[in-house]
Amino acid sequence: MKTEKLAERQRRYFLTGATLPYETRARALAKLDRALVKYEEALKQALHADLGKSESESSMAEIAMTKAELSYCRKHLAGWMKREHVKTGLANFPAASFTVAEPYGVVLVMAPWNYPVMLCLEPLIDAVAAGNCVILKPSAYAPAVSGTLAAMLGECFPEEYIAVVEGGRDENARLLEQRFDHIFFTGSVTVGKLVLEKAARHLTPVTLELGGKSPCIVDQTADIRLAARRIIFGKLLNSGQTCVAPDYLAVHETVKKKLLAAMKREITRMLGNEPLLSGEYPHMVNRKHYDRVMGLIAGEKIVTGGCGNPHTLKIAPTILDEVTPDSAVMQEEIFGPVLPVLTYRTREELLALLRRFEKPLACYLFTRDRSMERWALRHIPFGGGCINDTIVHLATPEMGFGGVGHSGMGSYHGKTGFETFSHRKSIVKKYAWPDLPMRYHPYAEWKDAVIRRVMR
Numbered sequence: 001m002k003t004e005k006l007a008e009r010q011r012r013y014f015l016t017g018a019t020l021p022y023e024t025r026a027r028a029l030a031k032l033d034r035a036l037v038k039y040e041e042a043l044k045q046a047l048h049a050d051l052g053k054s055e056s057e058s059s060m061a062e063i064a065m066t067k068a069e070l071s072y073c074r075k076h077l078a079g080w081m082k083r084e085h086v087k088t089g090l091a092n093f094p095a096a097s098f099t100v101a102e103p104y105g106v107v108l109v110m111a112p113w114n115y116p117v118m119l120c121l122e123p124l125i126d127a128v129a130a131g132n133c134v135i136l137k138p139s140a141y142a143p144a145v146s147g148t149l150a151a152m153l154g155e156c157f158p159e160e161y162i163a164v165v166e167g168g169r170d171e172n173a174r175l176l177e178q179r180f181d182h183i184f185f186t187g188s189v190t191v192g193k194l195v196l197e198k199a200a201r202h203l204t205p206v207t208l209e210l211g212g213k214s215p216c217i218v219d220q221t222a223d224i225r226l227a228a229r230r231i232i233f234g235k236l237l238n239s240g241q242t243c244v245a246p247d248y249l250a251v252h253e254t255v256k257k258k259l260l261a262a263m264k265r266e267i268t269r270m271l272g273n274e275p276l277l278s279g280e281y282p283h284m285v286n287r288k289h290y291d292r293v294m295g296l297i298a299g300e301k302i303v304t305g306g307c308g309n310p311h312t313l314k315i316a317p318t319i320l321d322e323v324t325p326d327s328a329v330m331q332e333e334i335f336g337p338v339l340p341v342l343t344y345r346t347r348e349e350l351l352a353l354l355r356r357f358e359k360p361l362a363c364y365l366f367t368r369d370r371s372m373e374r375w376a377l378r379h380i381p382f383g384g385g386c387i388n389d390t391i392v393h394l395a396t397p398e399m400g401f402g403g404v405g406h407s408g409m410g411s412y413h414g415k416t417g418f419e420t421f422s423h424r425k426s427i428v429k430k431y432a433w434p435d436l437p438m439r440y441h442p443y444a445e446w447k448d449a450v451i452r453r454v455m456r
Contacts (some may be wrong), residue, residue, distance in 0.1 A: 003174040006163055010106045010133040013160035019103065019131045022081055028128050029074045031156045032121070036067060039152045043117050046144035050116065051238065052283040052314075061237060062117040065395055069122045072397035072414050073129045080129070080418045090454045094431045101422040103131030104205070105181035110172070110195070112187045113141035113285055114241040114335075119209075120149055123184045124162070126417030132182070133161055137175055140168035141285050180204050182421060186243075189406055207410035207420055209243070210403055211333050214362040215354055216246035216390065217376065220254050222366035226388070228262030231339075232270060234364070234390030236317055239282040240337035241289075244362040246390055247334055248323070250350060253343040260319065260341065264304045267317045276307070276314045283313040284336065290315065293336035296329040305337070325356045347372075351379055359383075359405035364390045383407050 018024060036043075040063055047053040047062060083098040107127045111120040120138050127134045136153065138146035143166075150164040157163075165171055176183075176198040185195045186209040199206045216234075218227050234246050251259055271278045284290040290313045297306055297318055305318030315337050323329060323340035330340060344350040363382035367373055373387055383403035386393050394401045394413070402411025412420045438447045438454075 003165065003171070003178060006135060006159060006165070007106060007178040007180070009160045010135065010163070014103075014105050014133045019133060019161065022078060025077060025081075025129055025131055026074065028157070028161075029070060029077070029125065032125065032128070033067075033070055033074070035152050035156050036063070036070070036121075039148060042148050042152075043145065046142075046148045047117065049144040050113070050142040051241070051285060052281070052312075053238065054280045054282075056280070057238070057282065058117075062115055066118050066121045066125075068395070069397050069413065069417075070125050073125055073418070076415065077129050077418075080415055084424075088428070092428055092430070093436070094434065096429045096431075097427065098429070099424045099426050101130070101419070101424050103422060105132060107132040107134050107182045107184065107421060108137065108175060108178075108180045109134055110137045110175070110183070110185045110187065111139060112243075113139035114238060114243070116142035116145040117149070119186050120145075123186075123207075123412055123417065123421075126412050127182075127184070127421040128162070130418050130421035132421055134163070135175065135180075136162065136164045137172065138164065138166065140166070140171075182207070184412075184420075185209065192408075207412065208403070208408045209401075209410075209412075210361065210406065210408040211243040211335075212360040212403070212407040213247040213330070213333055213357050214244060214360040214364070214382070214385075215357075216249050216364040216366070217350065218249065218251040218255065218259055218366045219369060219372055220252040221368040221372070222255065223368065223388070224255060224258050224262050227366040228259060228266045230389050231364075231366075232263055232266040232317070235339050236267075236270065236281070236337060237391060239284065239315065240293075241282070241285065241335050242391070244384075244391055244394060245335075246339065246362075246364055247360070248330065248340045248342060250342050250344055250353060253345055256341065256343050260303055260321065263319060263339075267304060271317065275305075275316050276309050276312065281314060284315060285313075287313065289335070293334065293338060296332075296334060296336075297338060300327065300329060300340070303341075325353065330357075347375060354380055359403075359407055361403040361407035362386075362390075362393070381405070383411075 044055050044058045047058045083100055085098045088095050088097040109123045146166050153164050179202045182205050183199050184207045189210050192208045192210050196206055275281055294308050300320040301322045303319040303321045305316035308315040318338045320340045323342055359381045361383040363385040365376050365387050384393050397414030400411035400416030401413045402408050438450050
């Protein structure tokens with residue numbers, strides 16, 4: 001079906017009101033739950049085909065997180081749909097005031113290739129829970145997952161409710177020419193700007209989940225062994241192709257040598273002496289991406305790694321030392337298993353370093369100093385993050401996940417996701433008696449005095 005006709009068909013279906021009742025939304029989420037169980041193995045195979053992800057990593061970082069979001073939404077949906085009552089001021093006495101969440105209508109979800117299951121289905125779950133019709137556009141760089149999702153969702157839902165559009169740039173361009181009621185995009189800053197530009201023509205609200213250079217800070221009080229393990233875990237997940245991966249390391253100069261040695265040991269402990277031969281280690285998504293990341297390594301001082309296999313598209317976990325903010329590897333988001341290391345001496349010096357870059361999607365701080373923790377949370381802007389860990393903040397539906405500035409706008413997960421795909425209407429329900437006379441003509445000085453007193 002042509003994109004234009006698909007969007008029109010979904011709009012007609014939405015206007016029938018079929019997606020509004022709780023029962024419809026609950027049934028749709030239940031269908032998704034059953035479909036995930038049925039297609040779990042097929043999705044794992046597709047993830048291995050597209051990215052070389054192991055079954056364990058696919059289960060942990062894609063399937064399980066999607067199921068958690070789905071379970072949380074099913075459990076809380078009825079409560080989210082209820083009116084939320086608020087206080088009514090004296091100016092509106094006598095009345096009741098409340099808000100009501102209503103779906104936007106027809107929503108476009110554009111997903112990336114790096115977590116092609118989770119980043120397709122989690123926003124889809126939130127949008128369906130909010131009562132919308134959805135057109136889902138998976139990435140063409142993950143064709144096996146895209147095809148599997150198209151089959152799975154096509155089996156569950158009619159296209160006028162939930163549809164998958166496969167393809168590359170041409171399909172993306174045609175979709176962005178259509179009028180949607182909300183666009184949810186996950187991907188690069190460059191494409192995010194294009195999405196925002198296209199959406200502006202129709203005044204379409206947009207959620208952008210982007211990325212950036214997310215710092216990992218290790219101060220002199222940190223548990224170095226624990227920090228090394230958790231930093232390497234976060235960097236090696238999906239071979240560094242994670243929007244919230246630690247992009248660079250800012251370590252206090254007094255503990256740098258100890259941390260570098262600990263991180264080298266952790267790489268060996270996790271992937272062995274020859275990580276390029278590990279069946280548990282994912283590869284770069286394509287040759288273009290492989291060449292780009294290898295180019296960022298060239299000319300830098302390598303502590304460990306630095307090599308790759310162009311036939312398997314795997315790059316060894318790489319740590320770079322003596323990097324400066326002006327180094328080539330610091331000019332773009334790395335999106336690969338390469339970790340540049342910079343040092344600092346004082347908090348002021350650290351803050352100056354961080355401010356060389358745009359506000360990041362994530363920030364990670366390893367410290368045992370409460371004052372450092374308070375200082376960092378007050379002075380460093382970022383989308384979200386962890387203290388004494390990496391990555392895991394996005395694993396809970398209890399909190400919203402999103403960026404700020406160049407790393408994105410808006411957020412989702414759990415109730416935050418439900419709200420992202422909803423418009424919340426503000427209602428004052430006025431009672432017939434008593435009908436106070438102050439607001440009606442003819443005006444008088446005594447009425448003005450009452451109004452001033454009430455409105456203070």
